[in-house]
Amino acid sequence: MADEDDERDEELSSIAAIFPELLLDPHQSHTATLDLDVCPTTPLQADWLRLDSCIDGEDIKSVEGTTTLQHLPPLAMRIYLPDGYPDVKPPTVSLMTTPEWLPNDVVARLELAVGELWEDYGRSQIVFAYIDMLQSEAEAAFGSASPLQLPLHLKRALIEFNDDKNRRVFEQGSYHCSICLDPKPGTVCHRMRDCGHIFCRECLQDFYSTAITQGEVDTVKCIDPDCGKAGLTVEQRRALRNRTLHPRELLAIPMATLDVQRYVKLKLKKKVESDKTTVYCPRQWCQGPARSDKYAKFLANADDLANYPDSDSEDESTVPAATTIGDNRLAICSTCAYAFCRNCHRSWHGEHIICRKRLAKDQISAEDKASEDWIRKYTSPCPTCDTPCQKRFGCNHMRCSQCDSHFCYLCSAWLKPGNPYQHFNEKGRACFMRLWDLEEGDRGDENERVVEFGGARGFEIDHAAAGVGVPGQGPVPAAAQEVAAREAAGQAEQRGLQRFLELARNDEEDGWDSDGLEDEFADHVVLIERAR
Known part of the structure; x- marks a missing residue:
């Protein structure tokens, strides 16, 4: 028995030297636990399933969004080497994940695999081989098909784990900020979520804070001049170039909560003002816009800002559609909750009262x-x-x-x-x-x-x-x-000179190509030639 104990202890000690994170159970001999990272070689697409109903014992589910996951919660392994191991009995293994995202049938298959592996190795020591098999399975996402079907209640926990793991991996590196051009450790840098460009947080905070203070919310996007130009169609480049940052990313940089609140308010104000159907509260001290299902009500705290809906991904290549308010004259101010008529701007009088448009042209003030x-x-x-x-x-x-x-x-x-x-x-x-x-x-x-x-x-x-x-x-x-053709040619020459000077400042003048002008500039040159 002492020889068997020594053999089991020796194997676990060897495994602990290879995997320092292996923990020996002080209360149960010949027992150890190990958490194995789950980082699939190819990131997984996860579909979040909502249970809608149950008909004849069959669950009816619908997909509530899709997320790309690079990291999943680790697989916790607990292994026990019983008496008679390795000659007579195989190890006993229990596996679990927290939260329980791995399907039960996959867990059962992996637990049974230890016995099969023990037989394949001629009933010898197989702890290292079993751990190696689990790591290979984890890299292949345990054979799970993509997209991975996961219950909706796991969405927040898995996304937070994925983001936290990505952040820790990112912080271990060193990067050059594309703004100040200084090398910075990952702990003081931020990687843009949509495009992956990296800047130091200090530069981002200064730039975005100034833009928001001055009301230039359209510039709150990736600062890299080449963002959205490589490997994309013209429509995709335009959409990415014009997309502003989500409040969630500004909070992650991190930006001051007051700045993010102002950013959201300005974006909402811009959308409301550009809508022809928007009416404003007739109270002089309020002047707030009427409530609308098209625009989210402003949410004041940081948690709500992180979940604030954003519509900057809308395609602008199509003809803008007109919107109408129909026959509904009731309007409710989103600021003071005052109910009034869209037509006459007086307190709400009911649907059956006929009213006239307020403020005829002759009533407009001279100013x-x-x-x-x-x-x-x-x-x-x-x-x-x-x-x-x-x-x-x-x-x-x-x-x-x-x-x-x-x-x-x-x-x-x-x-x-x-x-x-x-x-x-x-x-x-x-x-x-x-x-x-x-x-x-x-x-x-x-x-x-x-x-x-x-x-x-x-x-x-x-x-x-x-x-x-x-x-x-x-x-x-x-x-x-x-x-005059002379003026047009002068404009073309000036733009080309500005582009060359920009390349010269960046020590890139060797890459100057007069044929590689911007599309808009090229179109201008065509018009000039036709004018001649």
Whole structure:
């Protein structure tokens, strides 16, 4: 018996030397426990299943989202070497995971495998071989098919474990910040979740805090200039380039909670203001937007911010659709809960009361009238959300600051995001060959002859008759302005020089290629050549 004890103790001691995390049970001899990491070679797609109902003893389930998991909770192994091991009896093994994400049939198969392995090895010492087999099974996700079917109640625990494990692995490395260009340990760096670019937290905090303070929420995204350019289609690059960060990622950097709250408020405010159906509370001290199912109510604490819904992944390549409020006149302020009529802006009077639109044109104050006249004269409205946009300089291809729609500054026509300059190349249009009209803005340089826009603009058209949000040709613009080929060539040369100087500052001038210009710049050159 002493020889058997020595043989079992010797094997466990050898295994402990190979796996320092192996723990010997002080209360039961010849017993040890070991946690084995589960990190599949190929990350698993996990489907979260919700139990909807049970019909005739069969569970009806639905998928509530999918998540990519690189790390799963470890497999806890408890092994006991009984009397008679290894010649007469195999080891006794029990396996479990916490939480219990591994299916019971897989656990039972792995536990039975120790006896089969003992027989295959001629009834000899097989503890190391069994651990090695479990590690190989873990790398192959225990033969589980992808996507892995998991119950919904495990979602939070498994995602938190995966994120925590990724963070610990990341913090063990060293990285170069793409902003300050200094080498930094992983403990002070942050990796962007969508694209994987790495920056030090100090640089991110300074940049994003300044952007949020100044209200420039559209710049709260990956700062890498090449983000979204490699290996993607034009539509995919545009979507990734325009996608702002989720509040959850800002909290993970970490940003101050007050800054993240302001960020969410500004994004929600931008979406609400760009919606033509939004009405505001008539109380002068409130002026909050009416409640809408399309926009999430602002949530104030950090936990709610982390779960705040985001819609920046919407495809902008399609024609924006118009929204209507239908016959429902009841509106409830999201700030003060005041119930009022959308039509007359008075306290809610019921559905059967006929009311008239409030504030006729002759009731508008002189100050508001002057402001309206100025906006009409010196801005062009976005065809999607009617936001007035003013051009200070540049070409007549505009992008709305509210909804990011592409449109023509001269006639307010909606432009296709994939090829916005086609509008200026179509013969027969009033905007044909007029990309650079009003190059210095509506007022221009006082010492230069410019064309001041004097015609009607889009918001002066009856949208109810034309169809709100439908792209089309706006009113006829002013007379065409002559654009000299010399000025166009100068603009092309200036842009090319700026690009070369940028490469020179980064010691990359050897990679300069005059043919590798941005798509928008190339389109401008084509228009210049046609003008000649």
